[in-house]
Amino acid sequence: MKSPAFRLRKGLASPIQLAIFTLLAGTGSVYAQAKADGNDVALPEVVVTATKRLSTLQTTPIAVTSISAAELDKHRVQTVQDLSALVPSFQGTTQGDHGVITMTLRGVGNDSAKTEYADPEIAIFVDGVYSPRAEGAAALLFDMDSIEVLRGPQGTLWGRNSTVGAVNMQTAKPVLKEQFGSVQGGLGSYNQISGRANFNVPLGETAAMRVAVVHEAHDGYVDYQAPTRYSVAQQQAAYLAGGGTLANFQPINYNLFTQGGQKYNAQNQSAARVSFMFKPSNALSWNISYEKFADRGAPSMDLMQVPRTGQSQWSALIDTAPYLKRDVDTVRSRLDYDLGGMNLAYTAGYSRFTGSSTFDQDRGLNVPTSFNTGGSYQEDRTNWSTYTNYSHELSLQSTGKRDVDWILGTYYAAEDNSIRFDIPIMNGTQQGTVGWQGSFIQPKQTVKSAAVFGQVTANLSDALHLTGGLRYTSDERANIGGRGHGWAYDPNVPGRPIDPGLNPALPGSGFNDGCCNDGKYSNSKVTWLARANYDVSKDMMVYASVSTGFKSGSVQDGGATYKPETLTNYEVGTKQSFLGGRVKFNNAIYYADFKDFQFSAPVLNADGTRSFLTDNAEGATVSGFESELSAKLTPDDRIQATLAFTQTKLGKLIGLSNDYNLPGPCKLVNIGNGCLDVTGNRMPHAPSFAATIQYEHTFRMGDGATLIPRISLHYETDSWLSVFNYGELDKQAAYTRTDLGLRYNSGKSWYADAYIRNVENANIKTSAAGGPTIDLAVAQYKPPRTIGINVGYNF
Secondary structure: OOOOOOOOOOOOOOHHHHHHHHHHHOHHHHHHHHHHOOOOOOOOOOEEOOOOOOEEHHHOOOEEEEEEHHHHHHOOOOOHHHHOOOOOOEEEEEEOOOOEEEEEEOOEEOOOOOOOOOOOOEEEEEOOEEEOOOOOHHHOOOOEEEEEEEEOOOOOOOOOOOOOEEEEEEEOOOOOOOOEEEEEEEEEOOOEEEEEEEEEEEOOOOEEEEEEEEEEEEOOOOEEOOOOOOOHHHHHHHHHHOOOOHHHOOOOOHHHOOOOOOOOOOEEEEEEEEEEEEOOOOOEEEEEEEEEEEEOOOOOOOEEOOOOOOOOOOEEOOOOOOEEEEEEEEEEEEEEEEOOOEEEEEEEEEEEEEEEEEEEOOOOOOOOOEOOEOOEEEEEEEEEEEEEEEEEEEEEEEOOOOOEEEEEEEEEEEEEEEEEEEEEEEEOOOOOOEEEEEEEEEEEEEEEEEEEEEEEEEEOOOOEEEEEEEEEEEEEEEEEOOEEEEEOOOOOOOOOOOOOOOOOOOOOOOEOOOEEOOEEEEEEEEEEEEEEEEEEEOOEEEEEEEEEEEEOOEEOHHHOEEOOEEEEEEEEEEEEEEHHHOEEEEEEEEEEEEEOOEEEEEEEEOOOOEEEEEEEOOEEEEEEEEEEEEEEEEOOEEEEEEEEEEEEEEOOOEEEOOOEOOOOOOOOOOEOOOEEEOOOOOOOOOOOEEEEEEEEEOEEOOOOOEEEEEEEEEEEOOEEOOOOOOOHHHEEOOEEEEEEEEEEEOOOOEEEEEEEEOOOOOOOEEEEEEOOOHHHEEEEEOOOOEEEEEEEEEO
């Protein structure tokens, strides 16, 4: 095992870094004074479920960040993307035309897979139920009890696709024999409007119901640019220069450019959840919930990194209006039965996702000079997509204090998914000739995954604990009846953008017969864990572990298969409490060996057809150090800080992409688009250093009222946006982001909370494309500066 080395590069020391290091260095003296002043109020004890049993955060030998409901509300965490500043080594971004949420943890993520069907390296669980896609629960977090982010492979207890970690979300559960609730409403910039409410109602002595609703909406951030209008004579000259004839000329219809209606990057999301708790006896309890999520917002737009002259950063020349319709219905259930010294648990879930969308893939990068020259029209359109999944887990585990703690379980999950995706590409404008267009129809994609697992902890003494775990997983995947139809360039068929209702398989459609995406994949994998943890004292624990995780292989376009990717992680960590629990300081150092990295890209084949190709690269090595500090300086002053050093290095990989204008043509067989040797490059979304520091002070105002200002500062060094490390266009420069908040609690039942997010109004890139020069590059960005106020009432 290599030892990771960390060096602060010249110019790395930002104000926030200096503040954090000063804080860490001065912790002892500050808290000694706090003790002298009689401040004996400890931080609240945090209970987590990272090991699938209840344990306190400070005694859990895993690198885990737990965020309470109060913290989620305070920082306005609405999606997993909002967690990035609160969790070390974590990045959340939106990618591509599907607006998919992608996650990177410890330098490892699924950044290149930009479809709803792509599997992540970070598994999301809601109430113990695996969520294959983030469009549901993670798209709009509401009425949560807590969120735990587990860093490092979680393949033993949490299963496949938790290669580098897992996000474990716990929704707020009904409470027996109590009636209460809360309502909250808010207004903000970009006509932002929000409303949230929850109600808890007892149903006799042994049952209760909780209802929660939410609506979040704001206008889009992206303004519509007016197209440059050329005279008819100028258009004719451009058309003739491009090889056209006056007999076929037609003037540009400028009404085809979008000038009104909903803008890109708009939010319009609603959700409701009804939960029931049944507890007929002390031994038996059952939680079940139904959740409905609806998204009528708009995808996030790719914007020119160097704005067109006279245009703002947050604007684009749009010829495909945004459209998004997503609906998710989910049922989750957990049944617990206390057998006396053992607990039997059955967790089940069912989810159905349906969606459609349109996206302006040409991004308005080039302005058309005639109806058929100068620019291009490309619409990426999901005509329909349906994803259905269900899962079952049965586990039996020991309870109470024992010499040996154990858990045994079995798991089964299945998916049945389908999608039709059309890509019309026209020269110049929608009126122009066909550049290329295709229709990809996959009516049936299935996944079946079965597993058995077990984990045992031997408590050799009150201080020393040894843990071992194994999981065996068997995966089967199949693509049935899939076809990709490309434009046949038949001169007898008018060249128009493909209509959503057209069947490209019919004779005379203008499309070829299509080729076959039918294929099957099956494989099995064993993941394991070995860990030792030792309680140095009642306030300090150290642990060392070796753990593995994997992401399943699958079938791809053409029926070809690719292998699973695996990660082996070596980690040492400490968890410490000081001064009676007023300071908590947790650290982890790790080295990860990443094998068979699945790299996906849209490619242009040598025969002119297009496909989405996934290949297994050699992998990567990742090493890092993470630290979390939470401290109560006085009864009224609280500070939290996180920092992470990360080093990544790609193994052998020839990267392909249609998104980047790479050098080419590629020398690989049957590939017509550009490629780049990225061996030895840094992984994307992995800054060498990142840190967040948060501070709040409570002013007590009489009658129980309080006023709490807070500040959050986040700093990170530069990071690449893809494996290509492709110059300035592919890089997010080092930046500092500030969020401010002010909360007034009346001391009775109501409160008000004001906030400013991204005070600097920084343009923070999350993905990029284009090139080879930055003036031809586009990027997606985190939101600009936003302000708002929320008012709530508890009853």
